Amino acid sequence: MPDLMLLVVVSWSLLLDVRIAMVLAFAAGIILDFVAAPQIYPIGLNAFLFCLIALLVGYLGNNPFISGNLRSVPVALVSALVYRIALLLAERVIGYNNLQPAIIVQVILPVVVIDAALMILIFGLVRVLSRVKAPRE
Numbered sequence: 587m588p589d590l591m592l593l594v595v596v597s598w599s600l601l602l603d604v605r606i607a608m609v610l611a612f613a614a615g616i617i618l619d620f621v622a623a624p625q626i627y628p629i630g631l632n633a634f635l636f637c638l639i640a641l642l643v644g645y646l647g648n649n650p651f652i653s654g655n656l657r658s659v660p661v662a663l664v665s666a667l668v669y670r671i672a673l674l675l676a677e678r679v680i681g682y683n684n685l686q687p688a689i690i691v692q693v694i695l696p697v698v699v700i701d702a703a704l705m706i707l708i709f710g711l712v713r714v715l716s717r718v719k720a721p722r723e
Contacts, residue, residue, distance in 0.1 A: 588632065589666075589697065591618050593705055595636045596643055596665045597712035600658055604644035611640035627676065635672050639665050662705035666698040 591614050599607040615633030622632075643661055671694070674685045 588618060588622060589701055589704070590708065591615075591632075592636070592639065592666060592669055593662060593701060593708040594712055595640055596662050596705070597658065597709045598716065599640040599643035600661065600709070601713060601716055604641065607640045607644050608637055611636040627673075628680075631673075631676055635669055635676075638672070639669055642668070658705050658709040659702050662709075663698060663702040666701040667694070670694045670698060 595607070595611045595614055598610050602610070612633050615636035616630070618632045618636075619627065619629045643665055671690075674689070674694075678685045
């Protein structure tokens with residue numbers, strides 16, 4: 587579930603205005619914080635990370651020379667990697683010792699690649715559903 591929410595947040599950040607994407611990212615993060623794993627992570631961690639991803643993608647994900655569908659895959663790849671590494675760092679602060687090269691290579695990288703592959707489908711779906719006025723593209 588965090589994977590799909592992250593991809594939706596990245597899609598919103600690519601399609602909508604940064605301010606709207608930040609509000610939606612915060613709402614998605616809070617919902618994920620309360621529903622998915624309130625026992626593992628502090629409340630607000632996913633909301634903070636989703637807002638950070640939305641801000642980074644909103645301002646740095648603009649490349650006028652690449653179309654939306656092609657642009658969404660590398661942006662999702664980098665966003666998923668940043669999100670996963672930030673979660674590992676947060677777990678390290680909490681007291682878990684998960685920040686190890688074996689975990690990054692065997693768990694994080696395959697999930698990031700799967701997220702990038704799923705981004706084509708999620709981006710198309712969010713693009714169709716979020717025709718508010720005019721997308722940012």
